[in-house]
Amino acid sequence: MLNAVKTASEGEMPEMSQPIVEVRGIGKRYPGGVEALRDVSLDFPAGKLTTLLGPSGCGKTTLLKIIAGLIEPSSGEIYVKGKRTDGPGPERAFVFQDFALMPWATVLRNVAFGLELRGMPKRQREEIARRCIAEVNLAGFENRYPHELSGGMRQRVGLARALAVDADILMMDEPFASVDEQTRRKFQEDLLKLLEVEKKTVIFVTHSIEEAVYVSDQIVLLSPRPGTVSRIVRPALHRGGDVEELRRDKAYLDCVDEIWQVLKQYLA
């Protein structure tokens, strides 16, 4: 069940809105006996960015995919906007760790793909796609192919594709893991700026503590084998200020350290 919620430091406690996704008692056991998740119950507040954080083997990607409807849980339920779900839905969009771009299609077609599957007419969906491509700063690359792009650019295509379907909930599976450190930092900053405009709910998976504290409104710490919720942390950071200054904020550094102390115990 829900563990006691702790704040990372004193100061303003950010207001948590109504939960848009509710996870109740989710468990996942694979044939062969491996128990990836056990009795996970969580709330994901609307319009906020929640991160699932933990070492390898804690089931964070499994949980994310269960919420996305891509994996079936062995037990428990998922409620999205109050309704029970057991498959993918138009209100949720997924950003993949390995980009999952169709190598034979242009950037434009890749971004419009979610809309194409819905049957939206070509002109309309291309218009939306162009807008999203511009939003992720890839304007001018519409007619390129994935193999002509760098890793960071490919991931932006994946993000644009998820934005194009205008889902309420974005799920991102270690989206910046496959890019270099400098690009990663830029991405984190860009993501925060984007979310100020887009106002979506984001569920984020990462194994980087700094990344989690930097972008999140709420961090769920998962302990491994089997994955269970260990703690929920709400970094009380001053957002709305300079995005780059955040990395030197004392509250930020304290939060990172406190989380590290918790996660350290789970490293074998």
Next chain:
Amino acid sequence: MTDRTAQPGRPAAAGLPEAAGADDGVRRDRQLQWLWRLLSFALVFAAWEVAGRIPISLAFPPFSETAVALVEMLFDGTLFAAYGETLRPLVVGLLLCGAMAVLFGVGMGLSETVEWFSLPIFIILQAAPMAAIIPLITFIYGIGFGAKVFAVMLMSAPIIVLNSYKGIRNTSPSLLEMSRSFMATRRQQIVKIILPHASGLIFAGLRLGAAAGVTGVVLAELLITPTGVGDLITYYRAVAEYPRMFASIASIIIFSSVTVTLLQRLEQTLFRPETRGPSGE
């Protein structure tokens, strides 16, 4: 079959224009490659010439005589006539077989039931010396056009089927998952993801099948009924005109190499944007 023509995935350009001077490097490389090729041809032909003059055997003509015979046959129309006869059953057989085999292979990839019934058979057929069945063909199809078409189809079917099957089966699970996350129907998955992804291997299968088909038609011409190029070989051997015999055989090698290279080029142009992964690799 390992498809050695699959290039390792091209490294992604960072979207930057090519550095100035890179064009010169590419041109120099290409010139160097042609130099190596020329040298290679020269060495082999020189060795052939020497071997022919020793002589290794009375039946082994030197390169020069073979080359002369080849040019003669080119200009007096023998080659054209022969290829005209050989190519007809080849093309007909490949067209018929290609379409059916691709459809069947795709069906195998998409349907587990079809796969269960067909995969073991085709795996065995691919390893097997199908040529052994060719003598039987005469009993059903006689010694005419139909027999040769059947020989082509017999030899090329297994590999086209298996490559199409593999193309379907090897669809990246990541791409399938992605399409599921955007709620694609099964039909959309097949048409928009699986088939485009498989098209590279399907084309490779057709290319390999074409090569196998050539073997089929040559065998049929040597074993069943002397026509076309096979007839040239048999005839010139019978009258001991070895330069012309060698020239006929060389022409087959040249023909098949050129065709295969053209098909490979075509494959690379058509499917170049496609690397073998969900382009995260």
Next chain:
Amino acid sequence: MTILGHRIPMMFSLLVWFALWEAIGRLDLVVLIPPFTDVIAAGVTMLPSKRFQDAIAISFSAFAIGMAFSVTTGVVLGVLMGRVKAIGELMGMWVNIFESSPLTAVIPVLMAVLGFGQATIITAVFLFSVWVIALDTQVGVKHVNPSLLEMGRSFGAGRFALYSKILIFAALPEILAGIRLGVIRGVKGVVIGQLLVAIIGVGELFELYSRNFLMEEFWALIVMLFAFAFAVSEAVGYVERRVAYYASTR
């Protein structure tokens, strides 16, 4: 395939095909195809006969000798092509050409130069299989992680040790893949060679059976050949799988 909840392995589908074969034969649907059981019976009768065993011995020995030559030559050539740039450039084009050419056309040359005997067949087996072995070996050698070789040199390994203790093993998955394909082509070489020569080995048998319309014997021989080709390629495949555990993390 699942029936009543039990998974049936794919190999069992062959039984369905054999049953179909039996039915076609019994119903006399195609004059060329006798019932499967008759074919098996003919095969069993053929096995101990001297003519059959001689033919098999001839064919098999040609296959074995030809393959022995082509594996050694192919691997050595492939290693040289992979390691020595000049050899790779000079030979590469020819190896590629011959690997995808209908070498069947060359057999009449062999017959003219070497006669109608074992020499032709052995050469046919060699020619059919050596190119793909060389090509795959070359690919394997080229893909060897240079760090592995640097590591060997840093610990003082001489050239022979580098090649025999590191290079061969690092390239082994590709080499085995090439050998498996080479083996399949080698069997085709024996069969096609003997079909064209037609007076020795299984070629002679095929001639005999088809001339006298002994279909049961003919198909029995075909089944045996196909089974042999499959068995040999699976044997190499087995070795390949044993080696595969390190293939992905090289």
